[in-house]
Amino acid sequence: MTLESVKPEAPGTRDTSEAPELRLPPLAGGAVPVLGHGLKLVRDPLAFMSALREHGDIVRLRLGPKTVYAVTTPALTGALALSPDFKIDGPLWESLEGLLGKEGVATANGPRHRRQRRTIQPAFRLDAIPDYGPVMEEEAHALTGRWKPGETIDCTSESFRVAVRIAARCLLRGDCMDERAERLSIDLAAVFRGMYRRMVMPLGPLYRLPFPANREFNRALADLHLLVDEIVAERRASGQKPDDLLTALLEAKDDNGDPIGEQEIHDQVVAILTPGSETVASTIMWLLQVLAEHPEHAEKVRTEVESVTGGRPVGFEHVRALRHTNNVVVEAMRLRPAVWILTRRAVTDTELGGYRIPAGADIVYSPYAIQRDGRSYARHLDFDPDRWLPERAKDVPKYAMSPFSVGNRKCPSDHFSMTQLSLITAAISAKYRFEQVDGSNDSTRVGITLRPHDLRLRAMPW
Ligand code: HEM
Structure with missing residues (x-):
């Protein structure tokens, strides 16, 4: 298997004005007053991100006063990464810019x-x-x-x-x-x-x-x-x-x-x-x-x-x-995966996976959670290099293995x-x-x- 063989394909997003029926994603379970999901995320971020798919394809998280949207399926992480409606931004990028500079390729947009x-x-x-x-x-x-x-x-x-x-x-x-x-x-x-x-x-x-x-x-x-x-x-x-x-x-x-x-x-x-x-x-x-x-x-x-x-x-x-x-x-x-979490910000009101995502929303997803999901991989926690032999790799869902991202x-x-x-x-x-x-x-x-x-x-x- 080479990583290039997991090919990107643009599963588009839609203009929300054509889709009045769009709903907000469900709130993930387990939020507590004031802190929301923040404590769980800080205590064990990998377990927290890995459990989110149980709550929906896209879920809302409350981190203190802030709402963040988490995308949990391979197909939707691909759609997110390939859509022009989302850009690099959010608190992680802002703090990196402060330390490493604002004019480099990793933080620029447009x-x-x-x-x-x-x-x-x-x-x-x-x-x-x-x-x-x-x-x-x-x-x-x-x-x-x-x-x-x-x-x-x-x-x-x-x-x-x-x-x-x-x-x-x-x-x-x-x-x-x-x-x-x-x-x-x-x-x-x-x-x-x-x-x-x-x-x-x-x-x-x-x-x-x-x-x-x-x-x-x-x-x-x-x-x-x-x-x-x-x-x-x-x-x-x-x-x-x-x-x-x-x-x-x-x-x-x-x-x-x-x-x-x-x-x-x-x-x-x-x-x-x-x-x-x-x-x-x-x-x-x-x-x-x-x-x-x-x-x-x-x-x-x-x-x-x-x-x-x-x-x-x-x-x-x-x-x-x-x-x-x-x-x-x-x-x-x-x-x-070295890069275990990625973030984006919606530049416009848009749609993802049939849900409404408002302009300015911060979106997060975890390649760690996606790449260890039992719905995508048999014996998902086993270290099994032979799963990348061509005859087996073809069964891996699109975007379930994108450690270098797409788009x-x-x-x-x-x-x-x-x-x-x-x-x-x-x-x-x-x-x-x-x-x-x-x-x-x-x-x-x-x-x-x-x-x-x-x-x-x-x-x-x-
Ligand atoms: C971006 C992973 C090695 C330079 C990214 C992104 C991922 C990634 C996932 C996309 C971030 C996003 O979508 O928000 C990795 C992994 C590596 C690796 C897993 C090795 C195991 C490297 C190396 C270089 C590099 C060796 C340069 C010498 C960059 C740059 C970007 C980037 C400049 C920003 C691209 C852009 O925003 O247009 N990397 N990377 N990476 N990586 Fe790597």
Whole structure:
């Protein structure tokens, strides 16, 4: 199975003026006075989101004084993502904008967003990926080369390091990128920790007090912005124009044909590096966890790699033939999607699934809940990579597996990500098997992405 084989199709929405009979979605059960569903959502967001389909295809949630609409079926999440009546907006995006910038592609809407996507898209196209092969290979082997047999691996920092290094070296290639990638990975890990705290505990002014955690967050955020400025300034000063994403950004023109502003260039680099590292790093952590928890699949991956490479170091050219490895990656992403929650805002009064959605409504849905739903998957909680064999994958309902989303906000990096994830999984499985050590905690940490709390594995040679 490749993710591209789950094809988008536009199941449209309707103009509400033609449909006077439209109803509001039902209120989900279990709301309590004042807080509504808020407490349940905060206490156990994954269980809460996963149970909502019992209450309806679309349900209303009360979060304090606010009403939020939750979409619970694969078909309707596809319709939502593909409809022009919804845009990126809402409290999550507003808080991200405040920290990471307002002018990047991940938060822009309308003509600016379309223009920005046109600028960045060529760097992620399928035919651009082979150029990144050598860096991906080098980084995948450098990762396993750092580990000593029998050593305990701190999977959080190792996964972040390789994800950031690949994104930075492939997309912003240039001198000194090794040292910068290292700094970026340290900064981004601290920034994401802080953003997670601010998301789950919105304590406003308390985050301005000079506590060590706040100082660490502010330092990392400032250094992240400084680094991006340094990268841009150095490229400009060099006069070089390698064929990469940074050159595309520096050469981009706005709708009037004028060069885009400094702030937009800066925010674009941040907006690409930030989602590009946290998501891939979280997925690598889950892949390591899966290899430790399912030694039978680790063994199967190792055997496949050996038979495809003939015992040589795995390379970019082998990735397409690594069917089982790829299915292990997809299945890990199904059960533990890095992006577990997505939001939209209705730009107009509209209709979805036969319900009326008022202009300005915030909509939420959870790829985690959709991808673990027993109505879409047999033995839905089992880790079963073979469910992605072509003869079985065809039974998966449309949009029941869209970890990169669909529509105009679809992740530009699906090919880039899948290639590096398969290559990394193959490289580490060829060399090591893993077991969790005392003190490792692989329970799910719900943050901006999903990842294990503190995964520590012993790497043992085969
Ligand atoms: C958007 C998932 C890796 C850059 C998205 C979205 C998803 C996603 C679901 C859509 C958000 C929405 O609909 O609101 C993932 C996953 C990844 C991954 C699961 C890896 C496992 C990356 C990488 C990069 C990247 C490596 C860049 C180097 C972006 C950007 C957007 C985005 C720039 C915003 C696109 C837009 O709004 O037009 N990603 N992503 N992602 N992703 Fe990824």
